[in-house]
Amino acid sequence: MSTPVRFGPYGGRYVPETVIPALDELTAAYERLRGDPGFQAQLAELLKNFVGRPTPLYLAERLGARLGGPRVYLKREDLAHTGAHKINNTVGQLLLAVEMGKRRIIAETGAGQHGVATATSAALFGLPCAIYMGEKDIARQELNVVRMKLLGAEVIPVASGSRTLKDAMNDAIRDWVTNVSDTYYVIGSVAGPAPYPAIVRYFQSVIGHEAREQILAAENRFPTELIACVGGGSNAMGLFSAFLDEDVRLTGVEAAGEGLDTGKHGASIERGRRGVLHGSLSYVLQDAYGQILEAHSISAGLDYPGVGPEHSFLHDEGRVRYDSVTDREALNAFTLLSGVEGIIPALESAHAIAYLVKHADRFSRDDLVIVNLSGRGDKDVHQAARVLGMIS
Amino acid sequence: MSRLEQLFRERQKKSLLMPYITGGYPTVHECRHLLEAFIAGGADMIEMGVPFSDPLADGPVVQASTQKALDEGVTPDDVLAIAAGFSGRLPVVLLVYYNCVFAYGQERFAAAAAAAGVAGLIVPDLPVDEADEFINICRSRGLDPVLLVAPTSTAERIRMIAAQASGFIYCVSVAGVTGARTSLSDQLPDFLGRVRAVTSAPLAVGFGVSTPEQAAMVAEHADGVIIGSKLISMVADAGDIDIAVKAVESFLSQVNEVIK
Numbered sequence: 183m184s185t186p187v188r189f190g191p192y193g194g195r196y197v198p199e200t201v202i203p204a205l206d207e208l209t210a211a212y213e214r215l216r217g218d219p220g221f222q223a224q225l226a227e228l229l230k231n232f233v234g235r236p237t238p239l240y241l242a243e244r245l246g247a248r249l250g251g252p253r254v255y256l257k258r259e260d261l262a263h264t265g266a267h268k269i270n271n272t273v274g275q276l277l278l279a280v281e282m283g284k285r286r287i288i289a290e291t292g293a294g295q296h297g298v299a300t301a302t303s304a305a306l307f308g309l310p311c312a313i314y315m316g317e318k319d320i321a322r323q324e325l326n327v328v329r330m331k332l333l334g335a336e337v338i339p340v341a342s343g344s345r346t347l348k349d350a351m352n353d354a355i356r357d358w359v360t361n362v363s364d365t366y367y368v369i370g371s372v373a374g375p376a377p378y379p380a381i382v383r384y385f386q387s388v389i390g391h392e393a394r395e396q397i398l399a400a401e402n403r404f405p406t407e408l409i410a411c412v413g414g415g416s417n418a419m420g421l422f423s424a425f426l427d428e429d430v431r432l433t434g435v436e437a438a439g440e441g442l443d444t445g446k447h448g449a450s451i452e453r454g455r456r457g458v459l460h461g462s463l464s465y466v467l468q469d470a471y472g473q474i475l476e477a478h479s480i481s482a483g484l485d486y487p488g489v490g491p492e493h494s495f496l497h498d499e500g501r502v503r504y505d506s507v508t509d510r511e512a513l514n515a516f517t518l519l520s521g522v523e524g525i526i527p528a529l530e531s532a533h534a535i536a537y538l539v540k541h542a543d544r545f546s547r548d549d550l551v552i553v554n555l556s557g558r559g560d561k562d563v564h565q566a567a568r569v570l571g572m573i574s
Numbered sequence: 575m576s577r578l579e580q581l582f583r584e585r586q587k588k589s590l591l592m593p594y595i596t597g598g599y600p601t602v603h604e605c606r607h608l609l610e611a612f613i614a615g616g617a618d619m620i621e622m623g624v625p626f627s628d629p630l631a632d633g634p635v636v637q638a639s640t641q642k643a644l645d646e647g648v649t650p651d652d653v654l655a656i657a658a659g660f661s662g663r664l665p666v667v668l669l670v671y672y673n674c675v676f677a678y679g680q681e682r683f684a685a686a687a688a689a690a691g692v693a694g695l696i697v698p699d700l701p702v703d704e705a706d707e708f709i710n711i712c713r714s715r716g717l718d719p720v721l722l723v724a725p726t727s728t729a730e731r732i733r734m735i736a737a738q739a740s741g742f743i744y745c746v747s748v749a750g751v752t753g754a755r756t757s758l759s760d761q762l763p764d765f766l767g768r769v770r771a772v773t774s775a776p777l778a779v780g781f782g783v784s785t786p787e788q789a790a791m792v793a794e795h796a797d798g799v800i801i802g803s804k805l806i807s808m809v810a811d812a813g814d815i816d817i818a819v820k821a822v823e824s825f826l827s828q829v830n831e832v833i834k
Contacts, residue, residue: 196672196699198631200724200749203731342637343627355630360750362726458673458699459628471649472677473627 185209187376190498192491195375197355197461204362209377211282216384221277228273229388232306233263235270237389239396239552244522245535249542252549255405256525257393257421259556266528266557267389267417268299272368274385276303279366286361287311289368290354292319292347292413293483293530294326295557296370301335303368311335314354318345319482325561344476347413347486351460371414372490375461379490386420393552394424401550407431410554411533412504413448413484415493417556422502431503434493435537437479438506446478450489451497451504459488465497480509480569481529481562507536515539516559516566528557529566577665577693578718578741581619582776582797589793589833590618592778593826594669594802596639597622597656598648604815608805609660611819615826620660621696621800624653624670631671631698633753635803638810650674650683654690661691667720667741669696680708684715694718694741702735709738720744725765729772736773742798745769747781753803754784758791766795786828793833801829 188194195205215221229235238258246254259267272289279287287304288311291297297313304311313330317339320327330337343349351374358367369378372386397405408425410418412434422432439447447453450465457466459474467475467487477487496502507515512529515536520526527535534553538545545551559566567573575583582590593612598605612620623629625643629636650670657666668687675683675697687695695717700708702721712719718741723732726749735743745766748759759765766777778798783789789799805822812818 194704195701196704197701198698198724198746199701199722199731199735200726200746202701202703203726203728342634342641348628352628352630356633356751359631362749456676458676460630461699463676466673468673468677470677472671472673472675473644474673 185213185377185380189492189495192464192494193376193379193462195461196458196463197375198359200359201362205375205377207282211278212377212381215278215281221281224277225274229270233269233273234261235388236392237261239393239400242523245519248522249539249545251542251547252545252551254538255397255552256555257389257552259389259417259554260525260527260531260558264295264299264302265560266295266299267386267420268296268370269302270388270420271370271382271385271416272296272299272303275368275381276307279309280307282366284364284366285309286365287368288314288354288357288365289370290314290347290350291370292350292485293481294319294323294330294561295483297335298326298329298333300368301330301333304335305333312338312357314338314340314350314357316340316344316346316350319347322565323482323561347482348474355460371416372419372492373414373460373462373488379462379492382416383419383423383492386416387423389417389420389554390422390424393421397552403550404428404430405550405552407433407549407551409433409435409534409537409551411435411484411530411556412489412493413437413486413530414488415490417554419490419492421554426501432501433537434502434504435533436504436506437481437484437533438508439478441508442506447506448477448479448484448486449506450487451493452506462491464491464494465489480512481533483528483530484533505537507533507540511536511540513566513569516562517570525555526559526563527555528559529562531556576718576741581665582742585618587834589796590798591616591826591830591833592619592621592798592800593617593805594621594623594800595805596636596643597624597653598643598646599639599806600642600809600815601646602648602652602656605656606659607815607819608809608822611823612826613664615823616830617664617826620664620666622653622657622666622668624650624668624674626671626674629671631751633751633803635806636752639806650678654686657692658690665693666691667694667696668692669698672697672700680711684711684717688715688717692717694720696720696722696744698722702738705738722746723769725749725759725761729768732769733772736775739773739775742776742778743769743773745777745779745796747779747783750781752781754807755782758782758788762792763795786832789829790832799829799833
């Protein structure tokens with residue numbers, strides 16, 4: 183099976199010529215290894231014994247009762263090693279890197295979850311690793327910065343532009359262009375030039391495959407709706423991918439930040455226009471001249487002015503419905519889930535919970551909902567406590 | 575024959591001097607002074623960048639200049655206006671990231687560039703595989719779509735690029751982003767040889783050329799020498815536009831002497 187370069191009009195490879203041969207090389211290696219039983223066995227072993235898969239599908243009865251209706255299951259990606267779904271992709275890509283003979287690993291990170299997952303996977307394979315991270319994110323995700331350093335990675339602060347994920351990705355691409363012969367670039371979302379969106383979707387599709395099996399075992403029917411947060415969109419693509427052909431409602435939740443009309447948000451699909459960012463054509467927050475705008479979200483992982491190209495396609499097709507919740511709504515959900523279920527969610531995942539809370543009246547007792555709890559909230563506790571006035 | 579093809583074909587020099595400036599840097603007004611210095615210093619062609627918020631093919635020096643220009647409020651229309659003021663004197667080629675072209679509208683941007691007398695467009699993040707529509711639009715407006723080849727380009731890709739090339743081929747001297755380098759790759763002659771083997775198009779070399787000695791070395795093998803980051807550093811370091819203009823003119827004159 184060939185790897186898609188485009189999803190409808192979206193995707194493509196809008197990067198300097200210098201790295202195009204490396205993208206061809208990556209595509210060839212991925213296509214060869216995906217069908218290789220040895221590779222699949224290695225991947226399965228790592229996902230089971232290193233990552234800790236399968237992650238549970240947990241029936242959140244008290245949350246469901248609080249919402250007065252639906253049966254709500256949480257796909258517990260927060261229980262995966264390193265505390266988020268990001269590790270599914272990084273162990274897979276590290277296996278690719280090793281098979282391709284690459285000697286150095288680089289990545290960008292926003293909230294730090296992908297950086298931690300990449301640093302962890304690089305440590306597992308004994309490869310040196312550099313993580314690009316915006317200065318603004320370094321300040322608000324101190325815990326993850328320390329974790330990456332403990333794992334042996336070099337954390338390179340990025341001071342250009344908005345000093346967040348977008349700029350970290352620019353610098354990671356620049357590093358890759360410069361060191362392309364021996365360096366493997368681990369992209370953390372279903373974004374970037376082809377074949378990355380397809381590769382990341384593939385490694386994250388384990389979320390959807392497990393959830394499908396688990397919900398059928400538990401309920402003997404398909405869910406009525408899946409809900410996942412969308413920054414670049416890898417946890418959502420991972421969950422949705424196993425249900426695209428079923429009669430299941432799919433909802434992606436973007437960051438409305440301080441409100442869609444304030445200009446301070448990360449809702450690329452709802453408020454962006456078609457454009458090219460980081461190597462692919464997709465919906466992008468930009469001004470009339472195509473200058474990329476700063477995104478805003480309380481959650482560093484959703485603070486990104488673009489979105490994976492397949493999401494743009496699924497939006498246009500009407501297959502996935504995209505909505506958004508504000509920083510405040512996400513914080514309320516963060517507090518709610520902590521108190522009601524004993525689960526502190528990542529602020530990113532709290533957006534998916536917040537959507538469910540906000541639209542509780544739309545769900546009936548017959549509804550069966552899976553929310554992707556993409557990560558745990560330890561990294562966000564300090565920031566949330568400050569915003570909530572628990573500490574100064 | 576296009577204006578760029580003619581420029582290379584009728585040249586009296588070993589290699590053409592092709593300085594780069596970010597359009598509207600440090601300000602629209604001061605940028606015009608710098609372009610005058612380019613001409614006085616012996617430039618054969620002007621390469622001017624359209625400032626973009628996320629220039630991922632550029633190193634820190636060009637990035638800082640595009641940010642400064644954006645902070646000054648410089649738009650693609652401003653850059654086109656600057657180009658229009660010089661295109662009657664020297665060929666002007668614009669370097670523009672694809673999203674700026676896309677947002678403007680490919681047809682509309684090509685029409686505006688042609689109206690400003692621009693000779694060609696370089697889009698560093700639009701590889702030949704993605705460029706069919708863009709290339710056709712440029713040609714229909716009499717613009718040369720200038721394509722890039724890199725040291726990592728395979729023989730097959732060099733052939734693909736050469737088949738679509740017009741004006742000249744922009745040869746990236748090293749794998750990397752723009753920026754001055756203390757030494758150029760000793761593999762440059764070999765790389766240019768691989769490109770020459772499949773095309774008769776003129777070859778210009780950019781990325782990393784920062785001294786007259788390097789320019790002289792490049793001129794032994796290439797038809798054009800592109801200098802960018804070095805000039806922008808000189809402007810940034812000068813702090814004063816009059817000093818910058820003199821320094822740029824003097825530097826370009828030195829380079830021009832050794833690449834003749």
